[in-house]
Amino acid sequence: MDAGAVDATVDAADAGALTALSFDGVDDFVRVLRKVQDDFTLEAWMSTVTSRSGSNFYDGLGVVYADVPGSASDFGTSIVNGKLAFGTVDNTILSTTTVTSGAWVHMAAVRVRSTGTMRVVIDGVEESTTTGNSTATLTASASIDIGGNTIDGRYFKGKLDEIRIWNVARTTAQIAATMKMRLTGSEAGLVGYWRFDDGAGAVALDSSPSANQGALGNGVAASRPTWSPSGAF
Numbered sequence: 001m002d003a004g005a006v007d008a009t010v011d012a013a014d015a016g017a018l019t020a021l022s023f024d025g026v027d028d029f030v031r032v033l034r035k036v037q038d039d040f041t042l043e044a045w046m047s048t049v050t051s052r053s054g055s056n057f058y059d060g061l062g063v064v065y066a067d068v069p070g071s072a073s074d075f076g077t078s079i080v081n082g083k084l085a086f087g088t089v090d091n092t093i094l095s096t097t098t099v100t101s102g103a104w105v106h107m108a109a110v111r112v113r114s115t116g117t118m119r120v121v122i123d124g125v126e127e128s129t130t131t132g133n134s135t136a137t138l139t140a141s142a143s144i145d146i147g148g149n150t151i152d153g154r155y156f157k158g159k160l161d162e163i164r165i166w167n168v169a170r171t172t173a174q175i176a177a178t179m180k181m182r183l184t185g186s187e188a189g190l191v192g193y194w195r196f197d198d199g200a201g202a203v204a205l206d207s208s209p210s211a212n213q214g215a216l217g218n219g220v221a222a223s224r225p226t227w228s229p230s231g232a233f
């Protein structure tokens, strides 16, 4: 393979995830409207070395987060004790893998309302699952915050990219099959898709049919994450 071919290979790989958003761990977040409440799948690529101690998802540094104060019909994902936490109402499950090595990690959290099922999938492998938890429709929060538990001031520090929200419970095989590729945006069940490829400005475009644009910092300049090269895939 000559030098040109090597360059082409590198360029093709780089083109996958383009830019990400870098969150300062102080007050940065992105706000979108919540479009899921029953069955759903949350996906994100993340790179972080920062965690917070605790045992519940609401103790952690928010990743894709739709919690409200007190016990309510809400949900969220966060970084707790170096693990990826997923919670619905006040139930929490954790990844087995430590996700705070600084390497890019893909996380998915899946919820099935009828059976109260929750699953955590890391890098395409199911690591934790439970059933019989809340079967509520999770409508307590009108919005989803990416990169922060803004209620308790617990913010993700590091990079996030390729946030995907589906209104269906994806299988682990489906998650693994698409996690390292760009989606078209028109996949069945995809109701939110923030590639973070905008590269500038205070808005993260939603590439799904929902047109649910993300507001960097929700109007507060100091709370805007910064555009940064991605290494997700």
Ligand SMILES: [Ca+2]
Binding pocket: 017, 018, 019, 020, 161, 162, 195, 196, 197, 230
């Ligand atoms: Ca990206």
Ligand SMILES: [Ca+2]
Binding pocket: 024, 026, 027, 028, 222, 223, 224
């Ligand atoms: Ca800030």
